[in-house]
Amino acid sequence: MIDIKLVRDEPDRVRASQAARGEDPGVVDAILAADEQRRSALGEFESLRAEQKLVSKSVGAAMGAFQKARKSGADDADALEKAAHEARAHAATLSEKVKGLEGLADEAGTELDRLLRTVGNVIIDGVPVGGEDDYALLETVGTPRDFAAEGFEPLDHLALGERLGAIDMERGAKVGGARFYYLTGVGALLELALLNMAMAQATAAGFTPMITPTLARPEVMAGAGFIDAHDDEVYKLKDDELYLTGTSEVALAGYHADEIIDLSKGPKRYAGWSACYRREAGSHGKDTRGIIRVHQFHKVEMFSYCRPEDAEAEHQRLLAWEREMLAKIEVPYRIIDTAAGDLGGPAARKFDCEAWVPTQGRYRELTSTSNCTTYQARRLNTRERDPQGSGTRAVATLNGTLGTTRWLVAILENHQQADGSVRVPTALQPFLGREVLTPVD
Known part of the structure; x- marks a missing residue:
């Protein structure tokens, strides 16, 4: 969630970010109006509340004077009784007004929160404007193989996987439906080797390894920014009010929810396998x-x-660790700066690493790393002690992929041989225990 102070202080910057994302910049004015309504209602509430406290004290004094006069038979007892009842009536009227103003302030606060949650993170200066095709190419690493010069037509990853006894889509569809699969034999071993290599690299770099939950409560999903505008893309267990997560980022973002964490010795880094x-x-x-x-x-x-x-320096570190992993699988790839309209809501900037897929003749995403600044932490109430003051402040969160099932596509296609075998990248060989994958026939 963006900082309301940022909207108040730099509304034009937020409007520009919304426009760059292809979203409605008019929501900024709605936020400012709701914020003003809330602050006005709160101001009236506090003022009337203070008056109510004073009147409440006067009611007690008036009732005490009346009771004393009645017991003593004083001539002004009737007048004091009338004054006491009038004070009680005034106090009751104030109480109703206070409740009403409190309700208005709560309603304005709810509307303000709703509007803030519709706004994506404010993009970082330099992020390209536009949609999916408007990215900026930052770097191309490696050169695609010329299979024609090598004298054979490359097979796609599925044909290779079937020959190797590594992928079974037919039985996957029989059990789970479309887009499900089995990794079998060397396919299963290859994925485990890849992910173990990723976890080994992360651990060596100081990350704490984590096996994370894959079910999350709605407030954690919302806090991580995954169901604001994309609820239809997530699997939900309605009977249990739980979501299946599409990335361990959700569980890792929720790990320190409602906590004050210590960053005095540097970032807290976790590597989640899920x-x-x-x-x-x-x-x-x-x-x-x-x-x-x-x-x-x-x-x-x-x-x-x-x-x-x-956060921006940490973002470059995550990208460097992704580059290190991509170098280990020895595939050509490129790095792009994703355009604002193709960013998820939580990301202020995202770099994608896309590997060359020979049979498609194009680059396809293998990794992404996002700088979410304080967007997720504000929602999840993850804070640190402010180094410049006595209070607390939201921290920044970032994420990046080190390895996933899709990497098998790039490995199989880029390292295939004319006889249908696949060379295992050198760095991966110790984790897999073999140098070449050979057809099962």
Whole structure:
């Protein structure tokens, strides 16, 4: 959730961010109006509440004077009784007004919170404006193989996987339906080797390894920013009010919810290994062959909590760790700066690493790393002691992928040989225990 102070102080910056994302900048004016209504109602409430306290004290004094006069038979007892009743009536009227103003303030606060949650994170300066095709190409690493010069036509990853006894889509569909699959034999071993290599790298870099829950409560999903505008893309267990997570980022974002954490010694970094589930709503007809776009997969995800002023430098570190993993699987790839309209709500900037897929003749995403600044932490109430003051402040959160099932596509296709075998990248060989994958026939 964006900071209301940012909207008040820099409304034009928030409007520009909304426009860059292709979203309605007019919501900024609605937020400011709701904020003003809430603050006005709160001001009236506090003023009337103070008056109510004074009147309540006067009621007690008036009733005491009346009771004393009645007992003594004083001539002014009737007048004092009338004054006491008038004071009680005034107090009752004030009480109703106070309740009404409190209700108005609560309603305005609820509307303000709702409006704030419709606004994506304010993008960082330099993020390209536009949609999916408006990214900025930052770097291309490696050169795609010339299979024609090598004298053979490359097979796609599914054909290779079937020959290797590594992928079984037919039985996956029989059990789970479309976009489900089995990784079998060397396919299962290859995925485990890849993810173990990712976890080994993360651990060596100081990340705390985590096996995370794959079910999350609605408030955690919402806090991580995954159901604001994309609820239809997430699997939900309605009877239990739980969601299946599409990434361990959700569980890792919720790990320190409602906590004050200590970042005085640097970022807290976690590497989460989990199964991931995605409905792939709206992807009908896209990537229906193979394991590029599926409903269930495994992933190792980096997650970092750091101070807001350190977030951009931390983002570059996560990207460097992704580059290190991509170098280990020896595939050509490129890095893009994702355009604002293609960012998820929590991300202020996202870098994608896309590997070359020979049979498609194009680059496909393997990793992404996002700087979510304080957006998720504000929702999840994750704070640190402010180094410049006595209070607390929201921390920054970032995430990045170190390995996932889709990487098998790039490994199989880029390292295939003319005889249908696949060379195992050198760095992966110790984790897999073999140098070459050979057809089972």
